[in-house]
Amino acid sequence: MGRLHDALKDAGFDGHALEVLLVRLLFCLFADDTGIFPRHAFSELVAQRTSADGADLGPWLAQLFQTLNTPSEKRQSTLDAQLAEFPYVNGKLFGEPLPLANFNTAMRQQLLEAAALDWSRISPAIFGSMFQSVMDAKARRNLGAHYTSETNILKLIGPLFLDGLKAELAKIGTHEARLREFHNKLGTLRLLDPACGCGNFLVIAYRELRLIELEVLKRLYATQGSVFTRVGEHVLVDVDQFYGIEIEEFPAQIAQVALWLMDHQMNLQVAELFGEYFARLPLVKSPTIVHGNALRIDWNEVVPKEKLSYILGNPPFGGSKLMSEEQRADLLAVAGKLKGAGVLDFVCAWHLKATAYAAGTAIGIAFVSTNSICQGEQVGILWGELLARGWHIAFAHRTFRWNNEAKGVAAVHCIIVGMSRTPPHPRRLFDYETVGGEPQEIAATNINPYLVDAPDVLLPNRSKPLCDVPEIGIGNKPIDGGYYLFTDDEKEAFIAKEPGSAPWFRRWLGSDEFINGWQRWCLYLRDCPPSTLRSMPTVLERVEAVQSFRLNSTSEPTRKIAETPTRFHVENAPESPYLVVPKVSSERRLFVPIGFEQPSTLSSDLVFIVSEATPLHFGVVQSSMHMAWLRNVGGRLKSDYRYSAGIVYNNFPWPEPLDAKARAAIEAAAQAVLEARAAFPGSTLADLYDPLTMPPALVKAHQQLDRAVDAAYLAAEKAAGRKAPKLGSDAERVAFLFERYQALTSLLPAVKPTKPRAKRGSTT
Numbered sequence: 001m002g003r004l005h006d007a008l009k010d011a012g013f014d015g016h017a018l019e020v021l022l023v024r025l026l027f028c029l030f031a032d033d034t035g036i037f038p039r040h041a042f043s044e045l046v047a048q049r050t051s052a053d054g055a056d057l058g059p060w061l062a063q064l065f066q067t068l069n070t071p072s073e074k075r076q077s078t079l080d081a082q083l084a085e086f087p088y089v090n091g092k093l094f095g096e097p098l099p100l101a102n103f104n105t106a107m108r109q110q111l112l113e114a115a116a117l118d119w120s121r122i123s124p125a126i127f128g129s130m131f132q133s134v135m136d137a138k139a140r141r142n143l144g145a146h147y148t149s150e151t152n153i154l155k156l157i158g159p160l161f162l163d164g165l166k167a168e169l170a171k172i173g174t175h176e177a178r179l180r181e182f183h184n185k186l187g188t189l190r191l192l193d194p195a196c197g198c199g200n201f202l203v204i205a206y207r208e209l210r211l212i213e214l215e216v217l218k219r220l221y222a223t224q225g226s227v228f229t230r231v232g233e234h235v236l237v238d239v240d241q242f243y244g245i246e247i248e249e250f251p252a253q254i255a256q257v258a259l260w261l262m263d264h265q266m267n268l269q270v271a272e273l274f275g276e277y278f279a280r281l282p283l284v285k286s287p288t289i290v291h292g293n294a295l296r297i298d299w300n301e302v303v304p305k306e307k308l309s310y311i312l313g314n315p316p317f318g319g320s321k322l323m324s325e326e327q328r329a330d331l332l333a334v335a336g337k338l339k340g341a342g343v344l345d346f347v348c349a350w351h352l353k354a355t356a357y358a359a360g361t362a363i364g365i366a367f368v369s370t371n372s373i374c375q376g377e378q379v380g381i382l383w384g385e386l387l388a389r390g391w392h393i394a395f396a397h398r399t400f401r402w403n404n405e406a407k408g409v410a411a412v413h414c415i416i417v418g419m420s421r422t423p424p425h426p427r428r429l430f431d432y433e434t435v436g437g438e439p440q441e442i443a444a445t446n447i448n449p450y451l452v453d454a455p456d457v458l459l460p461n462r463s464k465p466l467c468d469v470p471e472i473g474i475g476n477k478p479i480d481g482g483y484y485l486f487t488d489d490e491k492e493a494f495i496a497k498e499p500g501s502a503p504w505f506r507r508w509l510g511s512d513e514f515i516n517g518w519q520r521w522c523l524y525l526r527d528c529p530p531s532t533l534r535s536m537p538t539v540l541e542r543v544e545a546v547q548s549f550r551l552n553s554t555s556e557p558t559r560k561i562a563e564t565p566t567r568f569h570v571e572n573a574p575e576s577p578y579l580v581v582p583k584v585s586s587e588r589r590l591f592v593p594i595g596f597e598q599p600s601t602l603s604s605d606l607v608f609i610v611s612e613a614t615p616l617h618f619g620v621v622q623s624s625m626h627m628a629w630l631r632n633v634g635g636r637l638k639s640d641y642r643y644s645a646g647i648v649y650n651n652f653p654w655p656e657p658l659d660a661k662a663r664a665a666i667e668a669a670a671q672a673v674l675e676a677r678a679a680f681p682g683s684t685l686a687d688l689y690d691p692l693t694m695p696p697a698l699v700k701a702h703q704q705l706d707r708a709v710d711a712a713y714l715a716a717e718k719a720a721g722r723k724a725p726k727l728g729s730d731a732e733r734v735a736f737l738f739e740r741y742q743a744l745t746s747l748l749p750a751v752k753p754t755k756p757r758a759k760r761g762s763t764t
Contacts, residue, residue: 001026004110013101019250020098023257024065025111027093030261033120035268036281038085043115045082046108054103057111062100069094071282090282093257124261125150125203152368152402153204155439156416159395159428160366161189161310162208169212176223183216187236192303193313194294194350196244199255201313202287203262206242210266213237214273221274231270232278239263240285243303245294252291259287295330295349299357306361311354314368317412318346340381345370348382355389355419364394366418371399374415374451376635376647380458383449386419387456393447394420395428401435413639415451429453431731435639442731450632453731454738459633461646466744467654470612472581472645475509475603477570478522479558481549483542486521494523498538504528510606511582515593517684522602525566526573533566572609574599579613581621581649582606587639590694591702592630593685594622595674608645616663619670620654623709624702628730629737653740655712657719662712669705676701 001022008018032042045064050057067075068089075084103111154162165186172178186209193201217234239259246252260283271278290302299305318327327346334349335341347369354365373382397416413435427447430439444453465471478484485508486494495502501523508522523542525533533540543565550562561569577596583606585592596618603609610617620626629652635642643649655662676698677688687693710727713736717724725736 001114004107007107007110008101011102016249017098019253020096021101023253024094027257029115030119032115033118034264035279036264041085046112046115049082050108053105054108057103057108058100065094088282124258125200150204153201155397156312156366156368157205157208160312160364160418165212169215174219174223176220179216179219183213183236186213189309190241190243190303190307191310191312192243192308194245194299194311194354195313195315196246196255196289198251199244199258202242202244202255203258206239206259207262207266209237214269231274231276235270238285239287242287244287244289245292245302246289247293249291252289256287256289293330295334295353305357305363308363311358311363311365315347315350317370338381338385344378344381345372348373351382351386355386355391359389364418364420366416368414368416371413371415372636374449375633376642376644377461379449380460384458390421391419392423393427394418394424396447396451397430397439398432398451399435400432448738452632452734452738454735455742457738457742459647459651462650463646465650467656469617469654470610472608472610472649473572474570474605475607475609476568476572477605479550479561479569480546483545484523488519491521498536500536501539507601508604509580509597509601510604511584514580514582514607515585515685524602526571528566570605573602574609574611579610579618581608581643583608583643584637585641587641588691589689590691591622591627591689592641592643593689594618608643615667615670619666619705620709622673622705624706625709625733626652628733632734651741653737653744655716657716658712659715659719662715665708666712669708672701673705
């Protein structure tokens with residue numbers, strides 16, 4: 001079908017007409033093998049009545065479509081007998097007149113090859129993936145079209161409504177009156193997918209509702225026996241209970257047809273079970289699939305919220321820096337009044353729009369989302385609003401790999417969040433040992449916006465640490481156009497040309513250099529006397545280039561610092577050893593490598609530095625306790641960990657009070673980690689912290705450090721007369737840390753959030 005599409009498009013038959021034609025052909029292929037048409041009526045019509053060169057295929061298809069749109073009693077008596085065998089379909093599927101498509105030999109053959117497949121074995125649920133090949137990769141990314149596997153769809157619709165319905169049916173058993181009441185309830189449920197794509201979620205949800213209804217009919221049949229006749233009249237669940245909004249026309253048409261075809265498949269199951277033919281032809285009821293921009297239209301015009309039961313789906317993703325201008329405008333149309341809305345991911349717009357639409361109702365909402373909406377600075381912006389609107393997280397899947405049915409589409413890391421206005425019990429939290437693993441359910445007391453079983457806490461972007469620990473800051477930010485930065489070879493060549501420059505070179509360290517052991521150098525002229533500068537013409541050329549670069553900037557602050565071209569925009573050069581924390585680190589590592597550097601090394605703004613850190617501070621931030629905190633509250637760059645000062649470090653609850661014994665244990669364990677690293681002088685931190693190559697001695701040292709840090713927290717809790725927490729897993733550690741955070745901040749004045757800033761970072 002993809003090849004046929006391309007051939008028709010290349011021949012000049014494209015746009016809306018091509019999309020409608022393909023949808024109709026899809027329906028005909030499916031109908032040919034599933035009993036909607038007389039068996040193989042369509043394929044035989046094409047094979048027997050059209051010429052081999054395809055010249056008359058277009059007119060034959062046009063006549064077929066007209067026949068399918070005409071009731072039997074209104075057809076001409078002179079209609080071709082082979083065409084007259086086709087049923088009246090209705091549903092407006094074949095109503096729109098199309099221009100004639102001109103086929104050739106190859107196109108006709110491609111259609112016959114498609115017709116030769118057994119379409120009865122193909123689930124309508126995968127039509128989205130089948131037709132994804134029609135869209136090019138760029139358009140697919142821009143639209144966020146993550147066509148979805150059944151397994152992942154069931155992860156969402158299960159806890160949203162399906163599991164509850166199955167449990168309710170299990171309790172009812174065979175009680176006839178209650179079965180009928182439950183059956184009537186099934187016929188009243190209404191579902192909306194506001195970013196429905198090709199309808200994957202709606203199709204699977206419809207199938208599952210029909211399967212539950214089929215079980216109800218089985219039980220009613222068992223109680224009534226032969227009295228149970230004309231089974232079609234007893235089927236209450238229909239496609240008109242399903243609603244969708246889709247910005248692209250072609251997927252919207254696929255969604256509607258896929259629901260009809262799934263309906264037919266389920267009708268065949270009913271017919272097989274009860275031995276009575278049942279088909280809904282002509283099509284009387286239709287799903288409501290609106291072609292439009294969900295963020296711009298009023299959802300009440302699609303379905304009044306008083307009639308709706310659930311909102312679900314997989315809205316398009318897109319980070320704040322990856323959105324198109326149109327998407328950004330759509331986001332701000334929904335979220336523009338929220339302070340900090342500019343840093344929100346595109347998917348947040350659907351959460352905000354859905355919760356505003358569903359206000360004052362019992363509608364349940366569940367979306368697949370990028371995991372970044374529950375990490376970092378977005379949490380306070382998005383969830384502060386959602387919690388204020390009275391929404392609770394009813395269930396959630398923590399980060400997992402969202403595999404895709406469609407070929408050639410990369411997996412993405414996602415979460416699923418289900419919300420309700422009434423506090424559910426129990427709340428269902430699904431965790432994964434690895435992002436590619438299977439979900440393990442946890443019965444949670446509460447699920448907070450970080451998807452942790454802990455109180456509802458929103459971490460502000462603090463400018464100072466919550467606890468009495470050294471402050472953290474960014475490294476140096478030259479804004480020099482790269483003129484002060486050198487590789488080894490560039491540095492040596494420069495010194496050979498300007499020998500007097502040698503004392504002014506300092507080792508330069510960013511995340512990449514720190515973790516991967518790369519060597520870079522910086523020409524650091526802050527304290528260079530004017531007379532010395534003037535004696536080095538090659539250095540002055542660099543200074544002049546930096547000044548010119550800054551003057552040509554569109555940024556007023558950057559042009560301002562052109563007045564002092566030998567100074568950096570941000571200067572942070574500690575005079576004693578300091579702690580280096582990379583801003584970004586690979587998700588594969590169990591630990592973000594952190595370490596000490598000498599004051600002779602200048603660190604860039606791609607790392608954080610803690611100037612007055614001691615082995616105690618190193619030990620705590622390098623521990624599993626702190627890493628668990630980072631993984632749960634820090635942001636992500638792609639899927640890699642993104643450390644932050646304001647969210648991660650400054651909100652971290654340190655072990656307090658800390659006695660001398662606990663302090664000494666952490667310091668000794670921290671030193672052991674440093675010594676275990678030093679035993680491999682030829683290995684970089686990337687080598688040492690790769691899960692496959694991490695030396696056993698270093699693993700053991702980290703285990704000892706974790707025991708020391710955990711023991712310090714336990715001792716602090718005991719000293720304060722508080723109950724000892726469980727710290728056997730990351731989930732338990734993070735839950736405990738949120739409780740400590742809540743206790744530490746309960747008596748503090750509210751923190752004024754800092755203005756969100758643009759993020760920088762590099763994958764290492």
